[in-house]
Amino acid sequence: MAEWDSDTENQRVMSKVARLYHSRGVRQTDIANRLGISQARVSRLLQAASDSGIVRTVVVSPIGLFAELEESLEEKFGLVQVHVVEALDDHDEGELTRDLGIAAAAILQPIQLESQTIGFTSWSRSWRHMTAALQPVRTSGDLFVVEMLGNVGPPRLEHEATRATQRLADLVGATPLFLRAPGVVASTAVRDAIIDHDVHTQEAIAAFDRIDIALVGIGDCEIVHPLVSGENFFREEQFALAKSLGAVGEVNLRFIDADGKPVVSDLDELVIGITLTQLRVAKRRIGVAGGLSKFVAIRAALRAEWINILITDVLTAQRLLADDEKHE
Structure with missing residues (x-):
């Protein structure tokens, strides 16, 4: 021993x-x-x-280093897979986001893709780090990469999101389907007008129903830089409303409560992006997230199985396991 x-x-x-x-x-x-x-x-x-062989194009932590912890989380939450990564600095959430994204690239690299549609959360920092670290993937058949949420935040972030989507599509040999519409709009009338008059937005939305692999975004109910209140995004008072209705987090800007149940409100009608019902259709729903600020949101997403594959850090994994045990 x-x-x-x-x-x-x-x-x-x-x-x-x-x-x-x-x-x-x-x-x-x-x-x-x-x-x-x-x-x-x-x-x-x-x-x-x-x-x-640990050092390749990206650095890959040895597989199975936290096998017992991963298996325990899989059993507790009914997950298909859990990948636990040791972060270089568990308390620096900026570094943690980067570490998880790089780890996700190594984990996703071997996945076999054949005539599939990949749903991509291009505004997620972790997923953008993943695309930056990913290497070309062997694929076959007709593949598509579709953005699952419209633009959020300032123009610079929109540009980064577009580049990340294009890079991911290039690496897997897929056709990109861009959703270059605001992620959050002021009214349902604005939403309907945008969709009705933009064929590319219509094409992306139509692809939501056939997503096979969803690279999901998980967030708390806070505005985190570089996102800005009201700039293609929910305003502070709208987040306050969601929290007053029981929201503890969001999955691609769809609010959920502590048990992962959808928090139904008029805010849903302001989002141009995939719905939770459409997300559920994807066979593999992958979340890459960690850190104390997102812990409650991650736990809620796991409880309702909005994700069934989790990539997270050691401390978050330990908290998830210990917290779940306390409620048994």
Whole structure:
């Protein structure tokens, strides 16, 4: 048992050193100081990571490193898969978002795609990091990548979302279906006018009913930079209304309560994007999210099975498991 523990710890440190060096560009001397080890050991660990195949185009943590934790979460929430990733800094949610996105690229890389439609949440920071780290994927047949929500936030974010969708489509050899309409509008009349007069928006919305793999966005009921209140997005008072009705989070801007049940209100009619009913049709619904601020929303999404594949960090996974046990 002691020998297995030692080997596991060595793999953990090897993975962390490789990610700092290759993914973050941190110098070996700085890695040594950060982890409290010698520079010579850092060099040896980097060579070992290369020899063992941990270092590829992106750095991949060893599969099964948290197998027991993953299996426990799969059983507790009835999930198809759980992938637990060790973050470099669990308390820096910006770094955590990047780490999870890079990990998601490595996890999704082997998926076989054949004549499928992929629903993509292009405004999600984690999913954009995933597309930046992903390498070309072998596919066959006619594939489509469809944006599951319209524009949210300022023009810069719209540009980043468009590039991410195009890159993902290029990497999997798919036709992109852009939803270049506001994600949130002022009224149902505005929503209907946009849809009625934009053939590309109509084409994207029509594809929602045939999504096979959904790359889902999960958020709390807060406005997080670079999103701006009212800028193709809900206003602060609208989030306050949703919370007063019991919302603890949202899945692609569809509000859910603590048990994951939809929070029904007129706000739903202002969103140009996939509905929860349409999302449920997708066979694989993948969520990549972690951190304390999103914990309640992640738990709610799991309870109602709005996602059935979860990619998260160690601390969030441990909280999910411990919290669920306390309520049994």
